[in-house]
Amino acid sequence: MAPVVASRDVRLAPPATAMVWLGPGRPHEAIAVPGVRLDVGDVLVELELATVCGSDVHTVSGHRKAPTPLVLGHEYVGRVVEVLDDVRAVDGVAIGVGDRVVWSIMASCGSCDRCRRGLPQKCRELRKYGHERLVARWELSGGFATHVHLRAGTAIVRVGESIPAAVLAPAACATATAWAAVDRAADIIDIEGATVLVTGAGLIGLTATAIATRAGARVIVADPDPSRRTLARSFGAAAIIDPAESGSLARALRRLRASELDIAIEASGAAAAVSTALDEIGVGGVVVLVGSVSPGPSYALDPERTVRNLTTVRGVHNYDPADLAGAIRFLEEHAHRYPFAQLVGRPHPLSQLDAALERAAAGADVRVAIDPRL
Template identity: 65%
Template sequence: MASPALTPTTPATRDVVLVPPAIAMVWTGAGRPHEIVAVPGVVLGAGETLVAIELATVCGSDVHTVEGHRAAPAPLVLGHEYVGRVIEVADGVRAVDGAHVQVGDRVVWSIMASCRECDRCRRGLPQKCRAVLKYGHERIQTHWELTGGFATHAHLRAGTAIVRVGESLRAEVLAPAACGGATAWAALARADEVADVDGATVLILGAGLIGLSACAMATDRGATVVVADPDPARRALAVRFGAAQVADPRDVRALTAALAATGSPEYDIVLEASGSPRAVQAALEVVGVGGVVVLVGSVFPTEPLPVDPERLVRGLITIRGVHNYAPRDLDAAVRYLRDRGAARPFEELVSARYPLAQIDQALAAASAGRAVRVGVDPRDAHRRC
C-alpha cells in the first residue's frame, strides 16, 4: 500500500501562492510541441518542499520519451536533473546529512520520492520503492503539477532525498549530478563490493555523462581507466577526465590493445554505460577472472543477448545491474564534485543552453548528441513565455 506521504490526498500544511505563477512546460505526447502551463500556487503537504529551479539539464531518457521510444503517462513535466533554491518547506524536512532544510538553501534532489517504509526501502533500494514517485516521469495531477525539472519550480514530495550544495559550484556542474553523476557513483560503489576500485583496471564503455563521471571518480581513487566510445571527440574528452587509454568499442581487438598498453593483465571492472547491445556483449567477453560487469546503460528495450554460462562460472564473473541510486550515492557524488571536481572539466559538459520556452529546441539539440548535456534555464521564463 502506498505511503500516505506520497498520495495526492496528503493533508495540506499550507497554501503557497506564487506571484508571478510558476511556469511548467508540459509534454503531451510524441511528435507534439510542449505546452505552457501556469501554476498559481501549490498545496504544500507534510514533509514537502518547494524549490525555485536554477538550472535543469536534459538526460537521454527525456529524449527517448519525446521521441516515443519510452512509454510515459502524458501529460507530464519532463526533467530530472536540476539544482535550485528552497523557497518554502514544511516543518521537519531534513537533508541527507541530517540537517533541517531551510528557506534559502541551494539544493539538488533525488530523481524519486520513496516511502522509506516498504520492504524495498528497508533493504536499501529506495529507487525501487513500491510507492515510488519519479520526477520527470509522473503524470501531472491536481495539487501536484510541478512534477519535473522543465519548469520554474519543483514541488518535492515527502521521501525525496535532498542534498544541500552551497554556493561554490556552478549550476552546470551540479544539475547533472541528480541523475548521471549519482548513478556513476552508485555503479562504482556496487562494483567495489566485488572488486576493489582502488588500484583496479577499469574499462568504461560509453563516454556520456555517466561514463565520463565514473572515469574521473575511478581515476581519482587510483584506478587505471580505459574508456571506449565510437566518437573520437568523446574519446578525447575522456582523456581530460583521467582515462589512461581510449579505444573504439566497435573493435574488440582495440579493447585488448588498450588493456595491453596499461600494462595490466586483465580488466577487473567493466562498466557498460551506453546501453548498446554490442557493448554489453563486449563487456562480458573482455572482463577478467573474478571481475565484475556493471550494466548501467541498458534502460531501454533491446534484443536479448546470448550469454555463455560456462564462461561466467569458470571465470567467477559477477554481473550487476544498477538503475538510479540511493540517497547516499547522490550525497557522495556532490561531495566528490565539491572536493575533487575542479580538477576535471565538468562544467564544460553542459555545452549548450536554452531558455525554458525553447524546451523543444533543447530536446532536439540533446538528440543530436553533440553536447554531453544541454541546459534548460528557467530564470527568464515569465518574460519569454
C-alpha cells in the same frame, strides 16, 4: 511544542510555469501554476538550472513510453522557497528556506519491504520527478518548470554556492548513477589499482571514469565517437579505444601492462558493448550494467564461463540517497580537476524547451541546459 501543520497553501506571484509534454510530435505547452499545497515533509524549490537527460530525448521522440500529460526533466539544482515541517537533508541537517539544493529523481515511502531492504529506488509507492502523469495538486512534478514541488521521502542534498549550476544539475541523475556504478563494483573489488573498462563516454561514462581514476584505477574508455574519446582523456582515462577496431582492447591492456580486466562498467546500452563487457571480464571480475535502460536485444550469458571465472554481474538503475550524497561530495572535492562545466552547452530559456530538446537529440552537447530565469 507547536502543533504540526498538516498542510499549507502557498501562493506564487507571479505564478510558476511548467512546460507540459502532450506526446510525440507535439510541442510543449506552458501552464501557469498559481499555487501549491504542501503536505508534511514537502518542499518547494525554485529552479536555478535543469539539464536534458538522454531519457528525456527518448521520451519526446517516442522511443520510451511515458504517461501524458507530463512535465519532463529530472536533472536540476535550485533554491528552497518553502518547506513544511522538519525536513532533513541526507546529512541529517534541517532544510531551510534559501538553501541551495540538489534532490533525487524520486520520492520513496521509506516503509515498504524494498525501502527497508535499502532499495528506495524500487519503492512500492515510488514517484519519480519528470516521469509521472500531471495531476491536480502536483503540477510541478518535473524539472522543466520554474519550480518543483518535492514530495516527502525525497533525498535532498544541500550544496555550496561556489560550484557552477551546470556542474550540479546533472548530479541528480547522471553523476549519482555513475557514483553508484563505481560503488557497486567496489563492493567486490578494490578500485585502487584495478584495471577498469568503461564503455560509453556519455556523461555517466565520463563521470565514472573520473571517479574511478581518483580512486586509483586505470581506466580504459571505449566509444565510437572520436570527440567523446578525446573528452575521456580529460576525465582521466589512461587509454581510449574505438570499439569497432579489432583487437583495440587487447592492445590497450598490453600498453597498461594489465593481464585482464578487473571491472567493466557498461554505460552505453549498446548490445555490442554489453557483449564486450561480459565476454572480456577477467577471472573474479565484476561487470556493472548501467546503460541498458530501454528495450534491446537479449544476450546469451555463458553460465559455465560465469561460474568458472567467478564473475559477478550487477545491474544499477538509479541510486540511493547515499549515492547522491557521494556524487555531490565528489563534485565538491574534485570537479575543478575536470571539465564538467564544459559538457553543458549554452542555456536555453524555458520557452525554448522544444529547441533545446532538438539540440540534445542532435548530440551537439553532452548536456543541454534550461535556465527558467531567462
